[in-house]
Amino acid sequence: MEKISNQRVWDLDKVFRGGSKSIQFLEHINLLEALVHELEGSVKTFITTLSKNDLVKVVHLVKNIATIQLYLSQANSFVTCLLAENPKDQDAAILRGKVAQKESRFEKELSKVKKILTNTKEDVWESILETEELQEYRFILNEWRENADKNLSEAELNLISDLMVDGYHAWGHFYNNLVSSINVNIQINGKEENLSVGQAINLRSHHNEEVRKEAHYVLESIWKEKEQLFSKILNHIAGFRIQVNNKLGNKNVIEDPLKKNRMKEETLNTMWTVISKYKQPFSNYLKRKAEMLGDSSMKAYNFWAPITKSNQEITFEEAAKLISEYFSQFGIELECFVRKAFYEGWIEAENRPNKSAIPFCAGFPLTGESRVFMTFSGTFLNLLTLVHELGHAFHNHAMKSVNGLNKRYPLSIAETASTFTEMIIFEMAMKKANSKEEKIFILDEKLKRSVMNFMNIHSRFLFEQRFYVERKQGIVSANRLNQLMEESINEAYAGSLEQPSIYSWVWTPHYYITQSPFYNFPYTFGYLFALGIYAKAKEKGKGFEKDYLNLLRDSGSMNVEDLVMKHLGEDITSEEFWEKGMELCVQDAEEFIKLTSS
Incomplete structure (x- = not known):
């Protein structure tokens, strides 16, 4: 059995030697180029629909797509790691562009494949799914067929794919680079420290309230100073997303996230309904903790504060x-x-x-x-x-x-x-x-x-819902974004959080992840x-x-409703399922108040 290592810096050379100047990684990209080129050639051999004579070609096509997905995942993960450890690495930024270009071409071909599957007659489709080599991919293939971009022509699909690289996804990358470039100056124990945003956010659990408070307000002042820039980024990401959804014929921007999460809207609505019923025990917890910290209500910068001296520091x-x-x-x-x-x-x-x-x-x-x-x-x-x-x-x-x-x-x-x-x-x-x-x-x-999931995440969901409704009518100003954020927090926390960060829409990175809209629920x-x-x-x-x-x-290879039914025997479209989990969390809140009151 391996020993535990004290090493705090990862080893990326085991994946690709040489960091952002890796020859090995360039060879990987070249191989990826060959695989995408082969896929482009294969797709050209198909007409607008499939016949039973295409079975062998379909098997080869599916295997090629699976291989490309693995190679893209490997490449994207490597570049993500390089830019996380050093956001100013220009060579890594160039590599990201190379990978993004390959991914864009791949997504174009995959969209064409899905459209071909959609046009295939039912009897032919069933015979394809019965092919021995494809049976294990039955769920995925049916998902491709059902979720294909039926309303778009090939030219429109290609245009959207091209625009995503230097438009849509570029805004998400720009956001990450911008946040990573910010320096935060904070007084800690009488000494000014120059910190990254990540280090400053970590101070929210500092044992000294003055440090927590200063970190909170220093960050708030930074977000206020840059709110116009961040509002432009968010508006452009949302605007692109709305236009694509309109082209696809989606009535609601939530449709795509639900498909990607393989979840019914009924399931999502039931979950939030149950959570909304159980706000009070967590409001009681916040009030009790605030009292222990010497306040009548919970201030946002004290939420993560330690309330005992036990285990506050750990190496x-x-x-x-x-x-x-x-x-x-x-x-x-x-x-x-x-x-x-x-x-x-x-x-x-x-x-x-x-x-x-x-x-x-x-x-x-x-x-x-x-x-x-x-x-x-x-x-x-x-x-x-x-x-x-x-x-x-x-x-x-x-x-x-x-x-x-x-x-x-x-x-x-x-x-x-x-x-x-x-x-x-x-x-x-x-x-x-x-x-x-x-x-x-x-x-x-x-x-x-529990509070983060039932209140904070709920506020993110409410904010994103309301923001997209208003964004359909035009650009949403930074001031209005602040108002929407404050309203959403007050509703989700049932009024139990004082002085919340109205700039949560700025520093919550999930709003800017272009691959995953509504990355909250x-x-x-x-x-x-x-x-x-x-x-x-x-x-x-x-x-x-x-x-x-x-x-x-x-x-x-399953939707979430079927997965839960198979492995837990539970119906997640019913309130009963969600109440079981909520009751366990409520017990924690009641136990906390009991222990701190005695």
């Missing part, structure tokens, strides 16, 4: 040992996996300026590895962020044995795996707590997660779904790990 080495120890209580495969991640340099956690502010996990499917990126500054919150991203990496690990097209899973399920690993840490930490103070500390951290779905899975895990003990791995492996 990276201690975090690595704890994660390994706690994961071992769930299953041997998870324990071995996380030891490998630490030992083989899969984690970039160094606390330094001039790196990206956004934690993430990047998967490398061709080499069967992942890389986790974050800034570790010694807090329990950092530990949970690390665990969260390692959960994504374990999901990637589970998919190693899954073939081709079935490796891709929706965001809603991705957030389930990451949240599940957080549950393991919370459960074990609670069991090992030696005092009431430690239990209060752990419950507080758990409840922060998947977190809440994943959170509650993970609670249901974890309840099953506690019933079965270590033997559940095999079942859990099977669930993750199915996540790329």
Whole structure:
């Protein structure tokens, strides 16, 4: 069994040697070029529909598409990692452009393939799906056929694809570069520190209220200074998205995210309905915590504040040992996996300026590895962020044995795996707590997660809904964006958060992720779904790990309703399913108030 390594800087050379000047990576791009060129040639051989004589060609075509997706994923992950560790790396920016150009061509051809599938007669289509080599891709192929861009001509599809590279996606990249370039000057213990945005955000859990408060307002002043620029970026991203949706005939901008998450609108609406019923216990928690901090109501800059002295600081080495120890209580495969991640340099956690502010996990499917990126500054919150991203990496690990097209899973399920690993840490930490103070500390951290998912994420969802309604009528001003954000926060938090950041629309990166509109509700779905899975895990003990791995492996080839029914036997369009998870979280809130009142 591998030892735990103290290394805080990842090793990207194991994927491609030489960083942004990697000859090996250029060879990868050349191979990707050859694969895309082959696909373009193959698609030209088809007419507007398929016949039974095309079976052999279709099998080859599908395999080629699956291979290209893997090569693109490998390339995109590498460039993402390079730009995260050094946002000013111009060579990496050039490489991103090269990969984006290949991806644009690939997406054009994939759109053509989907259109051909849509035009194919039903009897021919069924015979294609019965082909032995394609049976395992039945779900994906049907999804392609159903979700094809039926309303667009080939010329329109090509134009949209071209515009996405230097228009749509470019705005998202510009946002990331802009945030990464910002320096934040903050007084800490009488000394001025020059920090990245990520480092400044980490101060929200600092033990000193004055530091938390200053970090909050310094960041707010920066966002206010740059609000016009950020509003332009957001408006352009949304404007492009709305125009494409209009072309596709989508009535609502939420249609595309629901398709990508393989979720019914009925499921989403039921989830939010249940959450809206259960706001009060979490408002009570916020009020009680505020009282413990000497206030009558919760101020935004105090939300992440530690309320006890217990376990406030933790070193990276201690975090690595704890994660390994706690994961071992769930299953041997998870324990071995996380030891490998630490030992083989899969984690970039160094606390330094001039790196990206956004934690993430990047998967490398061709080499069967992942890389986790974050800034570790010694807090329990950092530990949970690390665990969260390692959960994504374990999901990637589970998919190693899954073939081709079935490796891709929706965001809603991705957030389930990451949240599940957080549950393991919370459960074990609670069991090992030696005092009431430690239990209060752990419950507080758990409840922060509940508030984030049931209130903060809800505010993001409400804001995005309302913003898109107004954006259809024209540009939405920065001042109006601030108003929409404030209204959404007040509604989602049921008025229980004081002095909220009206610039949340600026510093929340999810609004600017062009590949994933409405990247908010998947977190809440994943959170509650993970609670249901974890309840099953506690019933079965270590033997559940095999079942859990099977669930993750199915996540790329089923819609979420069928996945939950198959592995948990639950109907997620019913309020009863969501109430089970909510009740567990309500118990945490009640226990917190009980412990802090005695």
